[in-house]
Ligand SMILES: Nc1ncnc2c1ncn2[C@@H]1O[C@H](COP(=O)(O)OP(=O)(O)OP(=O)(O)O)[C@@H](O)[C@H]1O
């Protein structure tokens with residue numbers, strides 16, 4: 001298997017606050033990897049470090065053998081890495097089409113940009129239907145599709161998605177993951193996805209990395225990890241419900 005991404009011993013700090021500490025990670029080409037863990041575990045900081053949005057204080061990151069560390073996010077994007085940020089960062093006052101063009105301002109190949117917009121609209125019929133609508137008028141699920149579509153505009157090989165499920169109804173989350181998995185197949189994408197729900201990760205399938213306090217504390221097949229977590233909660237962690245208490249008495 002070909003290595004796509006190599007993270008070697010990186011640390012991220014915000015002033016005195018350590019967010020990621022001596023973290024290493026290898027991702028193979030075509031793999032689907034979930035990052036799970038509680039709030040503040042450092043999941044977004046890890047993605048930010050890889051995309052170049054957040055500086056590392058230590059270590060190095062490589063994609064296809066190219067050093068990413070120290071490069072500008074735009075340069076990293078040009079190498080084939082794209083990110084769907086936490087909270088989507090859709091421009092509500094702009095139309096769907098205009099949102100797709102955000103980030104293409106530097107490109108002089110206007111026709112190629114329009115061809116790329118057309119390709120994304122073909123891939124997402126719901127976006128095509130609403131291409132002239134203000135993005136702010138879309139539902140949460142549609143906005144997530146738009147954020148994914150926009151990230152595909154640079155034709156990435158590695159795509160990172162930070163919490164695609166956030167604030168969406170379970171049925172909509174199903175659709176988002178169906179779309180992501182289909183895109184992965186069609187475009188031979190490598191996916192790195194932050195997903196709080198280990199059950200969801202298990203259902204979609206892939207490798208799961210569990211982070212806590214800026215470090216990796218567990219790793220394995222998502223389905224096995226979800227089972228283990230459920231077991232641990234049943235024995236040690238889960239707050240007991242009233243009916244459990246009554247049954248025990
Ligand atoms: N811009 C920032 N300035 C200062 N501290 C930050 C900043 N961003 C994150 N942190 C801190 O770094 C740590 C890791 O945060 P991060 O956002 O990476 O975690 P996360 O796992 O993505 O959390 P969440 O599940 O809430 O999205 C936390 O202690 C957080 O408070």
Ligand SMILES: [Mg+2]
Pocket residue numbers: 043044045086162
């Ligand atoms: Mg986060």
